[in-house]
Amino acid sequence: MIVAERKPFEEIKSLLEPYQKVLTVGCGTCVAVCLAGGEKEVGILNAELKIARKLEGKPIETGAITVERQCDMEFLEELDSMVDQYDALLSMACGAGIQFLAERFPEKPVFPAVDTSFIGVNRDVGWYEEKCRACGSCVLGLTAGICPVTMCAKSLFNGPCGGTNKQSCEINVNQPCAWYRIHERLSKQGRLKNIMEIHPPNDWRNQAPRTIIQPGYEERLKAFNGK
Amino acid sequence: MSQPNTTDMQKIETASNVLVLGGGLAGICTAEAIAAQGYPVLLVEPGEAVGLKAESRPLNSYSQSEKDTLNKLVEQVRSSENIEILEKTTLSCATGVAGDYRVWLSGQKPLSEKQVGAIVVASELIRNPLNAAYGLEIGGPVITQTDLEHALASETKKFTGKTVAFVVGFGQSGNPLVMERVLRSALELAQIEGTTVYVYVNDLKVAAEELERLYLKARDNGVLFFKLSQAPVIETQENGISITYSDPVILRDISAQADFLVIEEAMEADSANAHLACLLRLDLGSEGFMQTDNVHRYPVSTNREGIFVVGGSRQVKALDQACMDAENAALQVRRLLGDGTRLAPANKAVLDIGKCTFCLTCYRCCPHGAIYWSTENKPVISLIACQGCGICASECPMDAIQIGEFSDKAIHDQVQKSMANTGKAPNIVAFCCQNSAQEAAQMAADFGIALPEGLHLIQVPCAGKIDLDYILNAFVQGADGVLVMACHPRNCKSEHGNTYARWRVNDAQNRLSKAGLDKARLSFVTLASNMGSEFARIVTEFETWLRDL
Ligand code: SF4
Ligand code: SF4
């Protein structure tokens, strides 16, 4: 899932400085699961804003709603009848959801309440680890299920750099060397030959805005959306 | 907030059979006691055979008549129609909740799935010779208590005319089970032709009636006891052992010689408990037993409803005490499973699956393991297992769980109402755990102790139900100060409710400071239910402090 972190309160407060009526929009999917932007966090953030603004003598009025997913237009529909009453929207979704919200209500200022951090996994309540950089050309099949793009600080594709340090990465002793781990796991599986061949660099030009049409849906796109 | 009880009750079916894990004597007694209540029992033993062999105490430490009685019991269990015995079998996986556990067993037969209503864990203790505490290696004249018991059963001649010394209580704080074994062996040795028996002991633990008698009998038969405050110095020599100790009466070092030195053994929790606790989602207590110190629970209960622990799973226990545990476990099983149906309040904890985002937070946080993931891949709260603490509800990122009378709306309305018509006095919202602070407050009121005029009590089922947004919203509603009042550390009925409350208060304090409020306006305190005057003192001081601001 996508993992995000609440922005520092000070930053959110200053973004909202000029506004009196703000609708805080939570997202019920990834950011809810990673405890950053679900219904509970919406309530908490609104309470913080009210306390702070009251102390400053500039009370703020807040609305609260949490939609299923801000990255699907249909789920944003339920906001249509509400947004008019507000000066600004504060989204607790990931960057994708925030942009879709801004696209749906182009006349309203939309602000982010979270920093979208990474694609990752959930180790325990409140504890997440980055696992994937969405490179667009996955090599996990070669690397024993350990991502060299994410887990290697230099995103190397062909073994460790000279700084590999007794199982650790040179950037930090607490950061395991991805290539040490890849080697360990491959050798346990008897698949070391996997990494004997040179793997060409990824085509990083793919980082320009990407669009995917799933195979089998090209026709649909043309038929219904192609106008 | 307790209202007249209008709660709907829900009927829940429970499975009637019971899994007993461990076929030592505690397990045997438990199987027997539960079967006697009419519930079919599945008795599972990882070792070769149930009975004396599965015991942590060596066979040889029992007298013949005891062995006979115990073997008879084992036979009874073996022939019981209500008890199925699976030997060389272990638990590989367990899911579900009280009344409906699914367990997977592997062993002689291929992995099989069973449904059981309750589980009783009857682990045995393990013996651990404490030679390292005396700086000695086992071998030659240095033998363990188990070695000795073995030798006494087969080759008593070995000791004729010899001197045998015991050391006990210097490697561990003494306990009756350990002492009993030492006294039995010492007595037996003393009755062999020409032996001399010394027992060097730190703290003579003979609290049980039988032990006292055994001790006197050993003494009368010539066993010499030396009560020392410090371990003797022991050296192994070519022809035996030398023991030197400082005599507390004549204040001189005394040396003695012995042919054998018997090293005490600790009787400890089996290290396998940790794995089992993990499988069963039980809290592991101190020293590796499968139970934490919790004054709110029955002796054999755990943090999970429907999982009970007896004998060596929960404490160092002598046999008679393990049998008592077995009876208790059988009573608990009957209370839980009854005649196959149970009634439970339907609104104890209600999960709105439409709001749920399947984040697993509630499942991971419930201290009672009362939430399970159903085969339809959704969280379900067991109304039998749930204790209504509200920890899950307060952690759920979607506010998808509501607890009986303590719904978010009810609490919010109560806070709002309490703020409506207040005078000049500072407004204090005190969230009080009903198991401690609420009672302390009641006591203060009953004693007629004056309490601050602006004090508003909000009762919660457990401090774990105090949401971060309850705290912040109290300030939004106009509170000048907020108190979060929980049970003392390690005294929470739901194990971690007070800890969650403390974490949330720390979090809320940081948020309040960032919002520009003095974080001391929010305070976390712990109380016991009988601390009425302490409650009054805390709220009064808090009020004074708020007035002075
Ligand atoms: S190689 Fe790494 S970054 Fe690329 S898709 Fe696979 S996991 Fe993601
Ligand atoms: S904590 Fe809430 S959202 Fe998460 S699984 Fe439980 S009920 Fe669903």
Ligand code: SF4
């Ligand atoms: S209320 Fe407490 S016991 Fe019940 S399901 Fe939630 S956390 Fe578990």
